[in-house]
Structures are given as structure tokens and as C-alpha cells.
Amino acid sequence: MNARRPTDVMFSFAGLATRADEHKDGFGIAFFEGRGLRHFVDHHSARVSPLAELVKHYPIQSDVVIAHIRKATQGVVSLENTHPFMRELWGRYWVFAHNGDLKSFQPRLHAAFRPVGQTDSERAFCWLMQELAKAHADMPAIDELNHTLRELLPQLxxxxxxxxxxxxxxxxxAHGSTKLHYLLRRPPFGPVTLQDxxxxxxxxxxTTDADRIAIVATEPLTRDEPWCAIEPGQLKVFQGGEALC
Structure with a gap:
């Protein structure tokens, strides 16, 4: 989720957690608060995790949230293999979550970015951070980051x-090689119902008329809103609850 102002994301998280019967190998969620970050992960299913219950009732509001429910393909079911992953670059926290399976991806990584766990996802994140750090000496503008990411993502x-x-x-x-959907919520706001x-x-x-909210999910979370599919291979960028591209 990305929003113009700090927003309650618990309704969407409740919708995501209902899908944990199949994706039962852990869950995690990260909330940005300014330059700070609240980061919760558990290798138990979001259906049964006491931590998930805490998150559902915790009054967190944020303008950027990344949540993930895991279906393991590489790496054992353990805390260190649970998304989203977090690293620091250019004096900012970066958060990453991945849905998919990368075969034979064993990049050469230097000391600054090394995986703690055994997943292809964390390796990909470390490699992305490493290559971004190589390409830019300091925090670049969003447009420059978009350009660099569009060069790197096809390699993954x-x-x-x-x-x-x-x-x-x-x-x-948000980048989808196969399947991702997004939704832009704008006024007038009204009732919505979870898909599952x-x-x-x-x-x-x-909400107020000034609110703008963008939500990205593998499959639409609600049944009565105009979700859009992200084209395979496309990079979508959201800021202030709007799609920049």
C-alpha cells in the first residue's frame, strides 16, 4: 500500500491473511513511519500466528506498507527466510518482498549485502541493493531509480x-513478471467487501476527499473495486497514492 497520508491498512491485511491456508509458511509486514520502520515477521501462518493477531489490532497508520504471506519454494520454513526483508542503503531502510521462484540464481555478492537465509528472494534483494549502490553514489531521484531498476529487473x-x-x-x-494487480482508490469513497x-x-x-491510496496484490483483495492487471515485465511506481508510471 502507498498513500498520500498515513492510512490504516488493517482491512487489506485481513484480506491477505485469509489466503494463508495455501501460503502457510510464514508472514511479515513492514510499516514506514517517516524514515523509521516497524517490521514484524513470523515463520508461522498468518492464520494462527499470535503476532498476526497483534498486528491486526495494532493501531498503525502508514503511507507505505509491504506485507507478504509465504509459500516456500527455496529455503526452509524459518524466521530468517520470512519476507519482507530489510536492508539499509544511502541512510534509508529498504524493504522487499517476492512471489516466485528463481532457478540457478547465484550472483556474486560483496560484503555489504549478503543473505542471512537461504531463499532466492533474499539473494535477489541483496543483488538489487548491491547493483543500485554500484550505479549511484548517493540517493538518486525517483526517476533515476526507475531507470536503473528497469535495467536490472530483466536480468532477474x-x-x-x-x-x-x-x-x-x-x-x-511493483514489478510483475507473471501476475500482479493494483488499485487506485480516489473519492468518492464508499463500502468495499473483501474477495475471500x-x-x-x-x-x-x-477517509477524506484529499486521500489517495494505491494497493498492489497478487490477486485483487476486494470484489467491488476496479483492479488493474500489471502487464508482465512492467514496473509500476506509486507515490502519494498515485501511479507515477
């Missing part, structure tokens, strides 16, 4: 399925 796509979310708190980057559970909320009671 060649190894398999690479659907990812990436953020440093300033913007949200009979749970509704009236957004008008929680």
Missing part, C-alpha cells in the same frame, strides 16, 4: 518468476 526475470514489491518509504515499486471473506468496510467513514 531470466531466472524464473519474479513478482516483487520494493520501497524505501519514499515510493513503492464476507467482511465489508465503509471507506467514507475513514
Amino acid at each position: 526475470n531470466r531466472h524464473g518468476t519474479f513478482n516483487m514489491l520494493l520501497s524505501n518509504g519514499q515510493a513503492l515499486w 471473506e464476507d467482511l465489508s468496510i465503509d471507506l467514507a467513514a475513514k
Whole structure:
């Protein structure tokens, strides 16, 4: 989720958590608050995790949130292999989550960015951070980052399925090699209902006409909103609840 102002994301997280019957190998969620970050991960399913229950009832509001439910393909089910992953670059926290499976991806990584766990996802994140650091001596403008990412992401796509979310708190980057959807919420706001559970909320009671909210998910989370598919291989960039490209 990316929004113009700090927003409650618990309704969307509840929708994501209902899909943890299949994706049962851990969950995580990261909330940016300015330059700070709240980061929660658990290798237990979001369906049964006490931490997931805590997150659902914690009054966190944020303008950038990345959440993930894991279905393991590489690496054991353990805390160190649970998304989203976090690293520091250019004095900012970066958060990354991946859905897919990269075959034979064993890049050469230097000391600054090394995986803690055994997943292809964390290796890909470390490689992206390493290559971004090589390309830019300091934090570049968003347009420059977009250009660099468009050069790097096809190299990961060649190894398999690479659907990812990436953020440093300033913007949200979403890349789908196979399947991702996004939604732009704008006024007038009204009632919405989750796709996988009979749970509704009236957004008008929680928003103002100034709000703009972008949500990205593998599959649409709600059944009565105009979700759009991200074209395979496309990089979408969201800032302030709007799609920059």
C-alpha cells in the first residue's frame, strides 16, 4: 500500500491473511513511519500466528506498507527466510518482498549485502541493493531509480518468476513478471467487501476527499473495486497514492 497520508491498512491485511491456508509458511509486514520502520515477521501462518493477531489490532497508520504471506519454494520454513526483508542503503531502510521462484540464481555478492537465509528472494534483494549502490553514489531521484531498476529487473526475470514489491518509504515499486494487480482508490469513497471473506468496510467513514491510496496484490483483495492487471515485465511506481508510471 502507498498513500498520500498515513492510512490504516488493517482491512487489506485481513484480506491477505485469509489466503494463508495455501501460503502457510510464514508472514511479515513492514510499516514506514517517516524514515523509521516497524517490521514484524513470523515463520508461522498468518492464520494462527499470535503476532498476526497483534498486528491486526495494532493501531498503525502508514503511507507505505509491504506485507507478504509465504509459500516456500527455496529455503526452509524459518524466521530468517520470512519476507519482507530489510536492508539499509544511502541512510534509508529498504524493504522487499517476492512471489516466485528463481532457478540457478547465484550472483556474486560483496560484503555489504549478503543473505542471512537461504531463499532466492533474499539473494535477489541483496543483488538489487548491491547493483543500485554500484550505479549511484548517493540517493538518486525517483526517476533515476526507475531507470536503473528497469535495467536490472530483466536480468532477474531470466531466472524464473519474479513478482516483487520494493520501497524505501519514499515510493513503492511493483514489478510483475507473471501476475500482479493494483488499485487506485480516489473519492468518492464508499463500502468495499473483501474477495475471500464476507467482511465489508465503509471507506467514507475513514477517509477524506484529499486521500489517495494505491494497493498492489497478487490477486485483487476486494470484489467491488476496479483492479488493474500489471502487464508482465512492467514496473509500476506509486507515490502519494498515485501511479507515477
